[in-house]
Amino acid sequence: MTDSPQESTLFRVGVVGHTNAGKTSLMRTIARDAAFGAVSPSPGTTVEVASVKLFANDTPRADFRDTPGLEDPIGLLEFIDGLRTDRRDDGPSLIERFLGTEESRNLFKNESKALRQARTADLVLYVVDARDRVLPRHSDEIELLNRCGKPVLPVLNFVSDAEARVDEWRDALARLGLHATASFDTVIYESRDEQRLFEAMRVLADDFRDDIDALIKNLRARRRKSIDRASRAIAELLVDAAAYLQPVAPVPADDDALRAERKRESEQALQAALREHERLTFHSILAAFEFKTEDAETALLECTDGRLGIDLFSKDAIRQAGFGAVAGAAGGAASGAAIDLVLGGMSLGAASALGALIGGTFGSSATQTRRLYRRLRGANDLHAGDLTLKLLMSRSVDLARAILRRGHADEKKVRPEAVALEKSVLDQVIKALKSARSHPSWSGVGTSPPQGNDRERSIRRLAALVREQIVPKRPEETQNG
Amino acid sequence: MTQTTETIEESTPRNPRPPGLLSYALANLIQSSGDAIDIKRHHPSESTKTLEARLDSVSAAQESGASLRKTIKGIRGWETALIIILMVVFSASGGLAAAASLEAGDSGAVNIFWLLGVVLGIQTILLVVWLIIAIPGGALLRRFSGGSLMISAIGAIARAFTPTGSKNRATRRRRVEAAAAAVMHVDFGGTRTRWALSSITHLGWTVFNLGLLVALLVILSVQRFDFGWETTIGTDSAFKEAGRLVAIAPEAVGFPVPSEERFAAARIGATTNEPAEKDPSATADRKDFSGLLVGSVVVYGLAPRLILFTFCFILWKRATRRWRPDTGSAGFAPLMRWGARSAVEVEVVLDEPLTTKLGREATGSTLRRSSGSALLGLELEPPSCGWPPPCGATIIDLGILSSREDRNACIRRIEVAETAPTRLVVVVNLVTTPDNGMSRIVQRLHAASDGAMLKMVLTGGERFRNRVDAGALAQRVTDWRAIIDGPEMNGEAVELDLDHLTAETRARLAEIVTGKGRPELPEDQGRMVTLDAAFAEIAVHARNWHGAPNQKELLALQRAVASCAGADSEDRLVGIPDLTTIAADPMAALDQAANRMKAFLPTDLRDSARWCAVGATVGTLACLVTAGSIAPVVLGALPAWLATGAFSGGVLGLLKTNSAEDTEMDQKTVASIRGEVIAAAAMHAILLAMQGRGERAIQETLEQTFLEEPPSLTLTNDVGVQLGIWRTRLSHVLEERGGR
Numbered sequence A: 001m002t003d004s005p006q007e008s009t010l011f012r013v014g015v016v017g018h019t020n021a022g023k024t025s026l027m028r029t030i031a032r033d034a035a036f037g038a039v040s041p042s043p044g045t046t047v048e049v050a051s052v053k054l055f056a057n058d059t060p061r062a063d064f065r066d067t068p069g070l071e072d073p074i075g076l077l078e079f080i081d082g083l084r085t086d087r088r089d090d091g092p093s094l095i096e097r098f099l100g101t102e103e104s105r106n107l108f109k110n111e112s113k114a115l116r117q118a119r120t121a122d123l124v125l126y127v128v129d130a131r132d133r134v135l136p137r138h139s140d141e142i143e144l145l146n147r148c149g150k151p152v153l154p155v156l157n158f159v160s161d162a163e164a165r166v167d168e169w170r171d172a173l174a175r176l177g178l179h180a181t182a183s184f185d186t187v188i189y190e191s192r193d194e195q196r197l198f199e200a201m202r203v204l205a206d207d208f209r210d211d212i213d214a215l216i217k218n219l220r221a222r223r224r225k226s227i228d229r230a231s232r233a234i235a236e237l238l239v240d241a242a243a244y245l246q247p248v249a250p251v252p253a254d255d256d257a258l259r260a261e262r263k264r265e266s267e268q269a270l271q272a273a274l275r276e277h278e279r280l281t282f283h284s285i286l287a288a289f290e291f292k293t294e295d296a297e298t299a300l301l302e303c304t305d306g307r308l309g310i311d312l313f314s315k316d317a318i319r320q321a322g323f324g325a326v327a328g329a330a331g332g333a334a335s336g337a338a339i340d341l342v343l344g345g346m347s348l349g350a351a352s353a354l355g356a357l358i359g360g361t362f363g364s365s366a367t368q369t370r371r372l373y374r375r376l377r378g379a380n381d382l383h384a385g386d387l388t389l390k391l392l393m394s395r396s397v398d399l400a401r402a403i404l405r406r407g408h409a410d411e412k413k414v415r416p417e418a419v420a421l422e423k424s425v426l427d428q429v430i431k432a433l434k435s436a437r438s439h440p441s442w443s444g445v446g447t448s449p450p451q452g453n454d455r456e457r458s459i460r461r462l463a464a465l466v467r468e469q470i471v472p473k474r475p476e477e478t479q480n481g
Numbered sequence B: 001m002t003q004t005t006e007t008i009e010e011s012t013p014r015n016p017r018p019p020g021l022l023s024y025a026l027a028n029l030i031q032s033s034g035d036a037i038d039i040k041r042h043h044p045s046e047s048t049k050t051l052e053a054r055l056d057s058v059s060a061a062q063e064s065g066a067s068l069r070k071t072i073k074g075i076r077g078w079e080t081a082l083i084i085i086l087m088v089v090f091s092a093s094g095g096l097a098a099a100a101s102l103e104a105g106d107s108g109a110v111n112i113f114w115l116l117g118v119v120l121g122i123q124t125i126l127l128v129v130w131l132i133i134a135i136p137g138g139a140l141l142r143r144f145s146g147g148s149l150m151i152s153a154i155g156a157i158a159r160a161f162t163p164t165g166s167k168n169r170a171t172r173r174r175r176v177e178a179a180a181a182a183v184m185h186v187d188f189g190g191t192r193t194r195w196a197l198s199s200i201t202h203l204g205w206t207v208f209n210l211g212l213l214v215a216l217l218v219i220l221s222v223q224r225f226d227f228g229w230e231t232t233i234g235t236d237s238a239f240k241e242a243g244r245l246v247a248i249a250p251e252a253v254g255f256p257v258p259s260e261e262r263f264a265a266a267r268i269g270a271t272t273n274e275p276a277e278k279d280p281s282a283t284a285d286r287k288d289f290s291g292l293l294v295g296s297v298v299v300y301g302l303a304p305r306l307i308l309f310t311f312c313f314i315l316w317k318r319a320t321r322r323w324r325p326d327t328g329s330a331g332f333a334p335l336m337r338w339g340a341r342s343a344v345e346v347e348v349v350l351d352e353p354l355t356t357k358l359g360r361e362a363t364g365s366t367l368r369r370s371s372g373s374a375l376l377g378l379e380l381e382p383p384s385c386g387w388p389p390p391c392g393a394t395i396i397d398l399g400i401l402s403s404r405e406d407r408n409a410c411i412r413r414i415e416v417a418e419t420a421p422t423r424l425v426v427v428v429n430l431v432t433t434p435d436n437g438m439s440r441i442v443q444r445l446h447a448a449s450d451g452a453m454l455k456m457v458l459t460g461g462e463r464f465r466n467r468v469d470a471g472a473l474a475q476r477v478t479d480w481r482a483i484i485d486g487p488e489m490n491g492e493a494v495e496l497d498l499d500h501l502t503a504e505t506r507a508r509l510a511e512i513v514t515g516k517g518r519p520e521l522p523e524d525q526g527r528m529v530t531l532d533a534a535f536a537e538i539a540v541h542a543r544n545w546h547g548a549p550n551q552k553e554l555l556a557l558q559r560a561v562a563s564c565a566g567a568d569s570e571d572r573l574v575g576i577p578d579l580t581t582i583a584a585d586p587m588a589a590l591d592q593a594a595n596r597m598k599a600f601l602p603t604d605l606r607d608s609a610r611w612c613a614v615g616a617t618v619g620t621l622a623c624l625v626t627a628g629s630i631a632p633v634v635l636g637a638l639p640a641w642l643a644t645g646a647f648s649g650g651v652l653g654l655l656k657t658n659s660a661e662d663t664e665m666d667q668k669t670v671a672s673i674r675g676e677v678i679a680a681a682a683m684h685a686i687l688l689a690m691q692g693r694g695e696r697a698i699q700e701t702l703e704q705t706f707l708e709e710p711p712s713l714t715l716t717n718d719v720g721v722q723l724g725i726w727r728t729r730l731s732h733v734l735e736e737r738g739g740r
Helices: A023-031 A073-081 A091-099 A109-120 A136-146 A166-175 A191-204 A206-243 A256-288 A293-301 A315-320 A350-358 A365-376 A386-404 A423-432 A453-470 A475-479 B021-036 B051-060 B063-101 B112-134 B139-145 B148-161 B169-188 B192-222 B236-252 B260-265 B280-322 B330-339 B404-416 B436-448 B461-467 B470-484 B503-514 B522-543 B551-564 B579-584 B586-600 B609-643 B650-656 B667-689 B695-705 B716-736
Strands: A011-017 A049-056 A059-066 A123-129 A152-157 A245-248 A337-339 A380-384 B109-111 B226-228 B344-349 B373-378 B396-401 B423-429 B453-459 B492-495
Touching: A011 A023, A011 A109, A011 A206, A023 A049, A023 A059, A023 A123, A023 A152, A049 A206, A059 A206, A073 A091, A073 A136, A073 B404, A073 B436, A091 A109, A109 A136, A123 A136, A123 A191, A136 A152, A136 A166, A136 B404, A152 A166, A152 A191, A191 A206, A206 A256, A206 A380, A206 A386, A206 A453, A245 A256, A256 A380, A256 A386, A256 B330, A380 A386, A386 A423, A386 A453, A423 A453, B021 B051, B021 B063, B021 B169, B021 B330, B051 B063, B051 B330, B063 B112, B063 B148, B063 B169, B063 B192, B109 B112, B112 B192, B112 B226, B112 B236, B112 B280, B148 B169, B169 B192, B192 B280, B226 B280, B236 B260, B236 B280, B260 B280, B373 B436, B373 B503, B396 B404, B404 B436, B423 B436, B423 B503, B436 B453, B436 B470, B453 B470, B453 B503, B461 B470, B461 B695, B470 B492, B470 B695, B492 B695, B522 B551, B522 B667, B522 B716, B551 B609, B551 B667, B579 B586, B579 B609, B586 B609, B586 B695, B609 B667, B667 B695, B667 B716, B695 B716
Parallel strands: A011 A059, A011 A123, A123 A152, B109 B226, B373 B396, B373 B423, B423 B453, B453 B492
Antiparallel strands: A049 A059, A049 B344, A245 A380, A337 A380
């Protein structure tokens, strides 16, 4: 490919390494694109060079190039050594000579693609699987890359794995003259590691300092925005669910069987509506962290044996979220519904009830009047019980936490850790949802999300609470306010 | 589910303003419709810069988006028509107000203060009210944006656009509601409420004043009125002063107004009795008073309303222009997939043109005598059984090859030897990728050994399995097999875990290395006997339970099963943490053990929640058995671990109880749990008996033995019958597999 003049000045990074070391996984995580390239345990999955341009402020700042794996570094180094005709031949000239040979186009075609990119890059990221033993072939790979004459930054992948041999690798790389290394697990994502990777790149590619700085800044901003969006989506879910009312059709006073039947039907309708709303919110959470929505159903959420596969209204869900104490007597709780107490003054208050009777024109009084009118006619409404709201909070926060630490290269389905939200936090949530309880018009369940400043304020207040649960403040942050 | 299909960018009609409105409406529709919306893949053109415009472009490309655009256009048209009608009503009201108020009293003169009060008083009071409500924050007006009025308005629009009996009414109504909610929110919601309502109010009064003005001018042109003023309880001086003050502004802008003297003279009842028609000054008075009236309407009515309308309208439009949809809401998620400008740009870089693949390296060799078996490892970490692995036969040990020097030395050694090996056994680790480098060295080794019979031992399956799922493990085995599967080598690959070498593994390794058939081992005869003993123990234990077993009974059963298989803490189940790990962190160890056994299940069984519970139970109990001497510590950690909710299922819940009475369960639950406990014990026994075989072999055996969901077992006899079924199936499976 011929680069345009603009592209030729772009910071170019070659991503190379042994086959299956996680190069494409690294690209996926950096690009936030789980669909980038192909990843499989088989060798030679990546056969072409693929480029990912990273933007900051709508300006391309870096061009990362994924390359096929170095499959036979031992054989290749032996071959290249055989090309030496003069003892003064340096590394780059030997590599150039190799790239001109017939073997580079067939026997070592994958390796030649990787080395060609390494030759033209401004920086080479050498990806290693930190779980592997350090083998002679690795030193041969480094030798080959050193001969390309470009700065090499080893990136230790899969460092969060229990089998990772990080110290062994650092020691071995230092012996080979590579003292600057970066750790970056493409599966278990750590934003700090990603930032450190870029900082390490900045050290080795000082000419592109401004570009890398812009990318680091962009990374931080994206993360902050993602967390804010996920928090808001969860807060909106909670407000929508708390405000939602499911009507129970009126029945004659003496027909208990019909009343029970009507109540059961309404419970099912309420459950279906909340399930669907929870599902949509899960999609929003995934989208907030730049996971594709269509990936969500198939690759992320559809886990029959995982936590997310458990129905919101099942006893298992209640038990798993840590509400074991109530689970034993959760026959009613599992239905997730409770009778709306509009007439008891418990959710409205006497003043509001009076206001509703007068039929004021502002706010939700008209809705309250309708509720009151329905109760007077003998009809009921159901709303989501406190336990259901706590479950919704726990499950969504759980998902957000899991996604926050999920690299785009992770191909396993989401299996969040068990939720252990503090009781005081859940109580705070229920308290914050009190106003939503008395405003059915705030609910966006099964309908377009309503607007309004009171609702908006409520959502914002709740979102702040949710945010603290997704990303708990560290002690030093708390001390510094 | 929301589906995606691809569309190409094509020219579409202009999207409604402000940017983002169309996508907001579609997001509303998605949120209210859930799965029903089909979102097609669409890439906005590069020239579309803002996120809102890109989202609109994606929305417009959707079928629903196109119909929403029409609906929005319709609602906007309806909105405009409504405002026009309102203005006509206001204008007519102005005219009527003028006609009604210009009426002479008993004195034959129109009371100027009364007239001004009627035409300007009410609107002035309302203007003050507006100033109070709208200017200091407009909190009351803002409530409109989320209140019942807005909802009623949306409902009214939806009803108007979807009359009863219309085709696909429910779908259509949802669409109209989504569009109406979007339009109403964008036009009247949030901070825009204050300026929208203010604009409409001030426009209304402007039109009212215009109607009033026109009507006044027409009436004053065609009729003659005398003007005066009077009071019953007020003082004349106060009214004169009021008249003077009112006249200042109209006079300042050029309207004729009566002088102070003339104004004083206009006091009804204080003037001469001379007929007004004959008094020349009376005509001037009428013109001055008419000037005062018209001027007051213009200066105090029309002008401020017009100015305020312009001001509010500008702020309204500015607020509308600045509106941005909340793209984080649930409905936007499928649109953001295509609409959000990616922070990345992906392309495939074409490299040098590919040429034809070079054939395999030429492998020449001379004919030699061949004898014996040679064994070597490739990039292998020495297995825990040491190197070379004990296989009960004499072999040529070629060592473990890692570096270029190792490889070349080994090939040289084979080439220069007087006899070539009959069998070449290459041990590789499944963690290693079978790439071209591996393929080439195997080819070279095979060629160097004059095409000896090639056998490959695939070890490290458990380690690799810890990294990947069962599918990836199977793929890796297949990839390794493909390396030696060609006609030139025609090798055979066998999965044997040298890290967990057992008598079984040793026998199999000996068979591979020597080629003399598998040596008979005492374990072969003993395996089924051991299993029978374990199954008998299970039946005996089950007979002594009352209802579901408690913690002690469960542990006693598992210890008995482990004991039958001769397993102890040194020979624990594959994948169960060792004693040190368990002692260091019992909770993590329990988690690891349960997960490991759950993951060990064949794919078919993993789809069942109950089998997953059984798998987790096997792991947990095996961990507890392994814990042995430190069991109290682990038992102490159990409740906390179970409370994390990492694993659910009644069977594990039993571990929390010391006696069966602690748990109240109905008969159905008891039978179900007993079934799971028996299945877990049987699975534990089979796993212990099959240790050392390849993971796939074990998984396939389990899959063919446990064909259905764990049974519900009530009677002791049922337990015996069920164990018998599994035992028979297992015999058949092992027989089919040739004891492997």
